Amino acid sequence: MGILMAYMFFGRGSAKQSAGGAAIIHFLGGIHEIYFPYVLMNPRLILAVILGGMTGVFTLTILNGGLVSPASPGSILAVLAMTPKGAYFANITAIIAAMAVSFIIASILLKTSKVKEDDDIDAATRRVQDMKAESKGASALSAGDVTNDLSHVRKIIVACDAGMGSSAMGAGVLRKKVQDAGLSQISVTNSAINNLPPDVDLVITHRDLTERAMRQVPQAQHISLTNFLDSGLYTSLTERLVARTAPQHQRRESTRPSERQL
Structure with missing residues (x-):
């Protein structure tokens, strides 16, 4: 959390x-993987992660804090729900202390960074995807990997387990890009995987859920990702959709004069 806050003030x-x-998703949603690309852009920030973690553990030990059971996902809401009555002060103090230390260290490292170009979060996210895919012996999927014809795509759904939260935000990002590109004939929504309709043309979901989505709607095309806020992937997909639909638009325009003559 401290690293994300440091990027909010001192990032580029x-x-x-x-x-x-990302900070909201991390803090309230408990999806900690979302800060990985930010560390990958500046590996020195691992020091902020380590020192922040050490501070949190030390504070919990001194104040005798802890949880009655694991908090999953690691949202602040889940942490508070799993906190025993006498440990609220200790747990909240540990969270604030860890956040403060990681923020201070990350801020110093970001301000003293010699990197002059803008931080490319999209490129870093794709690098995380590639690294995770390689660790599993697979290659990462992106929008550019969809080689089938996209000209028929009219219904896109961003899907996850519950059909809320991260998939809803991802659908919002893609929907805006599609609308800005003038693709009014394409609808973008979010849904739970178990509720995917049979008429969907393209399904976007997390890599770990793609097999389930393919079993649910095998006739649709599928794109896997590891970050529902991967703006680069959505931009690439939108460009592909524009390129695929442009020939159809040109053909319709070319037939209009002859239709008027008739």
């Missing part, structure tokens, strides 16, 4: 712009 480019939303 798209990393700074996206850090606020």
Whole structure:
């Protein structure tokens, strides 16, 4: 959390712009994987992660804090729900202390960074995807990997387990890009995997859920990702959709004069 806050104040480019939303997802949603690309852009930030973690554990030990059972996902809401009555002060103090230490260290490292170009969060996210895919012996999927014809795509669904939260935000990002590109004939919504309709043309979901989605709607095309806020993937997909639908639009325009003559 401290690292994301440091990017909000001292980051550059798209990393700074996206850090606020990522912090909300991290803190309230408990999806800690979302800060990985930010560390990958500046590996020195691992020091902030280590020192922040050490501070949190030390504070919990001194104040005798802890949980009655694991908090999953690691949202602040889940942490508070699993906190025993006498440990609220200790747990909240540990969270604030860890956040403060990681924020201070990350801020110093970001301000003293010699990297002059804008931080590219999209490129870093794709690197995380590639690294995770390689560790599993697979290659990462992206929008560019969809080689089938996209000209028929009219219904896109971003899907996850519950059909809320991260998939809803991902659908919002893609929907805006599709609308800005003038693709009014394409609808973008979010859904739970078990509720995917049979008429969907393209399904976007987390890599770990793609097999389930393919069993649910095998006739649709599928794209896997590891970050539902991967703006780069959505941009690439939108460009592909524009390129695929442009020939159809040109053909319709070319037939209009002859239709008027008739």
